[in-house]
């Protein structure tokens with residue numbers, strides 16, 4: 723699909739329903755810790771508090787609370803990768819990097835440890851009429867990308883472009899959707915450089931009525947979003963977030 727065809731796209735933007743949830747703190751216990759890849763630690767948590775846990779969109783986020791060195795509390799955003807009310811289980815995938823307090827907590831976590839979480843405060847649910855997705859991101863986006871891939875129904879077409887450090891970090895997803903997955907390899911030291919993702923993105927055909935979701939380091943998200951707009955993708959079909967900001971703790975950015 724060339725730029726002009728995309729620019730001529732007249733379909734209205736899909737409805738995004740914003741649903742608020744009652745939120746409260748939940749105290750959970752670590753049930754298991756496994757590294758699904760060398761750089762991605764999966765922690766399963768359990769607790770009676772999960773009986774009424776709700777997360778309606780794959781890119782929802784919860785707050786994770788851990789003690790701060792000054793006696794206060796640190797809080798960071800993480801994606802509920804999977805949850806099961808009946809089993810009282812919540813799964814979170816932690817991208818391991820030079821550790822801030824929550825990554826350090828995940829590195830040290832052992833079965834039986836406690837963790838406090840809050841939220842999600844709300845879910846932004848994109849209309850089920852959307853049947854084509856382009857999901858772009860780095861390691862921090864993979865939990866939401868994986869959840870979208872696994873929760874979408876047959877008949878959905880999902881193209882994913884994900885930046886990871888190498889072949890060992892490529893994840894496998896079980897899904898009934900038509901999945902086209904492209905991995906961009908770059909060292910973590912280049913996590914603020916959009917080049918590897920842009921190179922792959924320039925080779926991908928973007929059909930009209932494709933919902934494009936982007937999450938990565940904020941400067942990378944900004945560059946990807948600018949490229950997509952330049953290519954003619956309509957603003958109402960793009961959701962782009964900076965999931966972290968290089969050199970700044972506890973910082974995220976939202977782009978229109």
Ligand SMILES: Cc1cc2nc3c(=O)[nH]c(=O)nc-3n(C[C@H](O)[C@H](O)[C@H](O)COP(=O)(O)OP(=O)(O)OC[C@H]3O[C@@H](n4cnc5c(N)ncnc54)[C@H](O)[C@@H]3O)c2cc1C
Nearest residue numbers: 783800801817819822823824825865967968969970971972
């Ligand atoms: C909506 C949302 C959902 C998210 N979901 C997930 C998720 O499911 N899994 C996940 O791993 N992350 C996720 N993130 C990103 C995560 O919140 C940040 O990476 C967070 O900064 C990690 O906290 P920290 O305490 O380890 O580091 P911080 O104390 O916040 O930061 C310490 C230093 O590490 C740097 N840093 C932060 N993250 C990274 C990184 N990924 N790679 C390299 N350097 C980094 C910061 O720039 C800072 O210099 C999500 C973010 C958002 C906004």
